[in-house]
Amino acid sequence: MKLTQSVLDLNWEEVKTKITRFIRDYVEKSRAKGIVLGLSGGVDSSTAAALSAMAIGGNKVLGLLLPEKETYNPRDMGHAELVAKKFGIKTEKIDITPALEALEKTIPVFDSEDKLCKGNLKARTRMLYLYYYANKLNLIVCGSSDKSETMIGYFTKWGDVAADISPLMDLYKTQVRKLAEYLGVPDEIVKKPPSPMLWPGQTAEEEIGLKYETLDLILYGLEHFMKTEEIANQLGLQKDLVEKVKKRWQTMEHKRRMPLTTKIQYRTVGFDFRLPHTQP
Amino acid sequence: MKQRFKVALAQISCLRGDKKANIQKIEDFTERAKKQGAELVIFPELSLTGYVVRDELYELAEKTTGPSTKAIEKLARKHEIHIVFGMPELSEKAQATIYNTAVLIGPKGLIGKYRKMYLPTHSVFEEKRYFRPGYKAEAFETELGKLGLIICYDIFFPEVSRLTRLEGAQLIICISASPAVRRTFFETLTVARAIENTSFLAYVNLVGIEDGLQFWGGSRLIGPNGKTIAAAKYDEEDLVVGEVDYADIGPVEAFVPTLRDLRPELFDKLKEKAENL
Numbered sequence: 371m372k373l374t375q376s377v378l379d380l381n382w383e384e385v386k387t388k389i390t391r392f393i394r395d396y397v398e399k400s401r402a403k404g405i406v407l408g409l410s411g412g413v414d415s416s417t418a419a420a421l422s423a424m425a426i427g428g429n430k431v432l433g434l435l436l437p438e439k440e441t442y443n444p445r446d447m448g449h450a451e452l453v454a455k456k457f458g459i460k461t462e463k464i465d466i467t468p469a470l471e472a473l474e475k476t477i478p479v480f481d482s483e484d485k486l487c488k489g490n491l492k493a494r495t496r497m498l499y500l501y502y503y504a505n506k507l508n509l510i511v512c513g514s515s516d517k518s519e520t521m522i523g524y525f526t527k528w529g530d531v532a533a534d535i536s537p538l539m540d541l542y543k544t545q546v547r548k549l550a551e552y553l554g555v556p557d558e559i560v561k562k563p564p565s566p567m568l569w570p571g572q573t574a575e576e577e578i579g580l581k582y583e584t585l586d587l588i589l590y591g592l593e594h595f596m597k598t599e600e601i602a603n604q605l606g607l608q609k610d611l612v613e614k615v616k617k618r619w620q621t622m623e624h625k626r627r628m629p630l631t632t633k634i635q636y637r638t639v640g641f642d643f644r645l646p647h648t649q650p
Numbered sequence: 651m652k653q654r655f656k657v658a659l660a661q662i663s664c665l666r667g668d669k670k671a672n673i674q675k676i677e678d679f680t681e682r683a684k685k686q687g688a689e690l691v692i693f694p695e696l697s698l699t700g701y702v703v704r705d706e707l708y709e710l711a712e713k714t715t716g717p718s719t720k721a722i723e724k725l726a727r728k729h730e731i732h733i734v735f736g737m738p739e740l741s742e743k744a745q746a747t748i749y750n751t752a753v754l755i756g757p758k759g760l761i762g763k764y765r766k767m768y769l770p771t772h773s774v775f776e777e778k779r780y781f782r783p784g785y786k787a788e789a790f791e792t793e794l795g796k797l798g799l800i801i802c803y804d805i806f807f808p809e810v811s812r813l814t815r816l817e818g819a820q821l822i823i824c825i826s827a828s829p830a831v832r833r834t835f836f837e838t839l840t841v842a843r844a845i846e847n848t849s850f851l852a853y854v855n856l857v858g859i860e861d862g863l864q865f866w867g868g869s870r871l872i873g874p875n876g877k878t879i880a881a882a883k884y885d886e887e888d889l890v891v892g893e894v895d896y897a898d899i900g901p902v903e904a905f906v907p908t909l910r911d912l913r914p915e916l917f918d919k920l921k922e923k924a925e926n927l
Contacts, residue, residue, distance in 0.1 A: 388830065388864055391885070395859045644704040644776075646666060647861040 371594060373587045373604045378545055382552035386421070389537045393425035396535050397510055399648060404430030406509040408496055408530075409461065410567060411449030416559050417550040418514035418538055420457045424553070428458025434503065435463040436496045438470055441567045449559045456554070466495050489568025493529030501532070510534045518543040518582060521589050522615065523622025524574065530566065531625070542586040580615075588615045651795050654895045657821075658683030658691040659869040661882045661889065663858025666700030667710060673698070673721050676735060679889055680725055686891045690732040690794055694825050694856035694865075695766075695802050696750065698737035701827040702860035707780050711738040711748045714763055723759050730757040732794060734854075736801065736825050739763065741782070750781045752799045752825050754790055762790040764799035768807050774829065774863060775803075787813035795820050795896060798849075802826040805839045805853075808846065815847040815909070820896050822847065826855040829863040833884075837868070844872040848903040850879075850894050857887055874902040 371377070397405065405422045409415050415433075422431045435450050437443075447463075454461045473491060474480045482488065504511045513533025515525055520539055525531045538546055543564065550560045564574040564582075575581055580588075584605060591601035591612075598616055602609040624630070628640045637643050660679040665671040676693055683691035695701065698718055699710045712718050718737065726733045732755065739751035749765040765784025769777035787810050789798040798814025800822060805811065811822050822843065828836050836853065844851040851872045856865040869882040871892035880892025903909060 387885075391864065392859060392862065644779075645706065646702050646704055649666070 371591075371596065373591055373596075373601065375544075375583065375587070377590055378542060378586060379548075380541075380545060382549055385541070385549055386424070386553065389421050390425040393422055393512070393535065393537055396648070397426055397430075400510060400534075402510045403508045404432065404510070405512045406432045406434060406500055406503045406507070407512040407514065408500055409433035409435050409450040409454060409459075411443075411446035411453070411559065412564055412567075413547055413550050413555065413560050413562075414514040414516055414538060414543075414564070416449070416453040416555045417546055417553065418512055419453055419459055420550070420553045420555055421537060422512050423457035423459050429460065431457075431459045432503065432507075432509065433459045433461045434496075434499055435461055436466050436499055437463070438465065438492060439467045441492075441570055441572075443567075446567070449556070449562075452556055453559065456556070464499060466492070466499065469495055469498075485569040489566070489572075490526045490529055492568055493526035493566070497529055497532045504534070512537065513539075515539050516543050516546045517541055518586055518589060519574075520626065521592075521622075522578070522585070522618045523625045524578060525566070525625070526568075527625045542589060543582040544586045580611075585615065588612055589619070592616055592619060652689070652793060653795075653897060654893060655689040655794050656687045656891050656893050657852055657871055657880075658686065658688035658889055658891045659852060659854045659871060659880065659882055660691050660693050661854060661857055661867045661869045662693060662697060662887055663856065663865075664694075664697055664700035664860075666860055667703055667706050668700075669698055669710065669718055672700070673718060676722060676733070677725055680729055680731060680733060682889050683891065684729045684731055686889075688731065688891050690734070690797075692823055692825065692852055692854045693733070693735040694854050694869075695736040695752070695827040696738060697735045697825070697856070700860055701856060701865070702863060703738075704776075704780075707738050707748055708746055711740040713740045713742060714751070714753055714760060715742075716740070719753060719755070719760065722753070723755050726755045726757055727759070732756050732761075732792060732797075734797075734799065734823055734825060736827075738781075739765065747782050748780060749784060750777060750801060751784075752801055752823070754792070754797060754799060756792055761792055762788060762799075764788040764801070766801040766804060767810060768803045770803040777803075787817070789814040789817035789819035794894075798822040800824045802828060805836065805843060808843065811843045811847055811849075811851075815849055819849065820899055821850040821852060821894055824851065824853045826853060827865060828855050830866040830885075833866050833868060840870060840872055841876045844874060845876040845906070846908055848874045848899055848906065848908055850874060850896075850899075857885055874899045 500511050511533045513536040598612040602612045739749040741747040752764045754761045767784045771778035789796050796818040798819030840853045854869040857867040868884050871879040880890045882888035882890045
């Protein structure tokens with residue numbers, strides 16, 4: 371297999387149809403009234419919002435804008451509002467700074483210098499808001515995690531990944547960008563550097579240490595059972611770098627699954643209870 | 651035996667785990683098929699229960715002497731039609747041993763059943779976890795000629811279709827629950843099995859979404875020359891009717907005489923090699 375950008379090309383109309391059908395079907399079967407999702411102004415959440423609106427109608431989709439003072443960026447908020455307007459989605463804007471400050475004060479071991487722990491607190495606090503709305507208004511939480519970030523575990527456990535459905539999770543980041551373009555997500559959103567917004571100035575590619583164009587091809591190779599050596603050769607990369615990505619993919623499985631228990635009884639959650647994910 | 655008759659491909663989605671609702675749907679589609687002159691109506695793999703039922707299979711499985719098959723026998727009698735459907739079949743002799751079975755019912759009752767031999771257990775499939783494989787290719791004598799039955803992944807193994815053909819089947823029925831990414835495989839293999847056996851092939855696939863798996867439909871009736879006689883839509887429920895005329899087989903069989911040219915001595919070699927893969 372030749373690892374070039376073209377292997378990531380999909381029929382975007384078909385992808386759009388599949389995802390909107392999936393969202394509509396899930397919302398109908400769960401008898402929810404609609405969808406709530408976080409809108410950050412980034413490409414993933416904008417794409418998830420666009421698809422949700424196309425699936426069930428923008429009037430049944432609520433986008434929550436959840437800024438906080440450290441990472442507040444008027445340009446991103448503007449992008450979130452732009453997307454909401456374009457796809458006819460209702461929005462609500464809530465400044466989560468007071469909630470974060472209250473939490474920080476009540477955590478005896480809180481360390482304001484530890485930006486990762488602090489950042490994760492932000493992602494998990496946003497999750498609380500989304501689930502409160504879902505709970506109260508009988509809505510489904512739609513996540514916007516993509517395949518690249520999910521595979522390498524670049525997300526906050528129980529934070530941004532927490533959702534009832536994740537319709538973009540089988541699309542690599544560069545594919546989400548192409549789909550976003552196809553759906554008419556404004557160019558300035560598609561082209562800006564992605565960031566999880568956990569601390570000021572954070573950009574995903576800098577933190578991961580790879581451009582998504584490269585990361586996605588490595589992951590695509592791993593998905594297709596290719597050996598790391600072959601991937602490195604084809605992409606002109608150091609084998610160590612590809613190994614590192616592979617290791618990251620493998621060691622992050624704990625972030626993608628139900629918590630592990632030890633088997634004691636006849637049938638066990640997470641081991642051998644195998645029930646359909648959804649009921650008809 | 652009839653030389654010409656109409657076949658209906660009943661491409662349904664299922665309500666998972668709800669046998670009553672699915673039998674109702676089988677009834678509705680059977681009525682519609684009958685109205686269009688069909689003498690045989692075919693439903694997808696595991697159409698009694700839906701495909702992704704996992705551990706619920708243990709509760710849903712039934713013997714072919716059980717109430718669901720009886721209900722469908724009643725339907726076939728009432729509408730004087732042949733019906734093929736799929737179900738998780740509980741063994742006659744055990745309590746939790748289940749087969750993935752295609753059941754063939756005629757206007758006079760149960761004609762026969764085929765237990766899927768090739769159970770996919772890779773990618774999203776986990777059939778060997780739940781099902782015991784069948785041990786015999788099956789073709790059954792009916793008023794509509796000899797009908798061969800195969801199920802989904804069996805189509806990747808040409809010997810299953812071939813055996814039904816060598817038993818005398820001129821129409822091979824393949825019931826299926828194939829998710830979307832595998833569409834091109836089936837679109838190719840259905841045609842291949844028809845051509846290599848110089849037989850008709852009716853492929854009926856599930857539609858709908860079960861746990862994120864989108865079944866693509868695309869059911870079709872293919873003639874012995876590989877041409878599509880009738881094709882259902884992709885991704886949505888559909889009922890299409892096509893005509894089988896066994897007289898069409900003769901000219902194709904003379905033109906591409908695959909049955910005449912079979913080399914039995916190769917099969918011994920195949921067996922030997924397959925045992926030492």
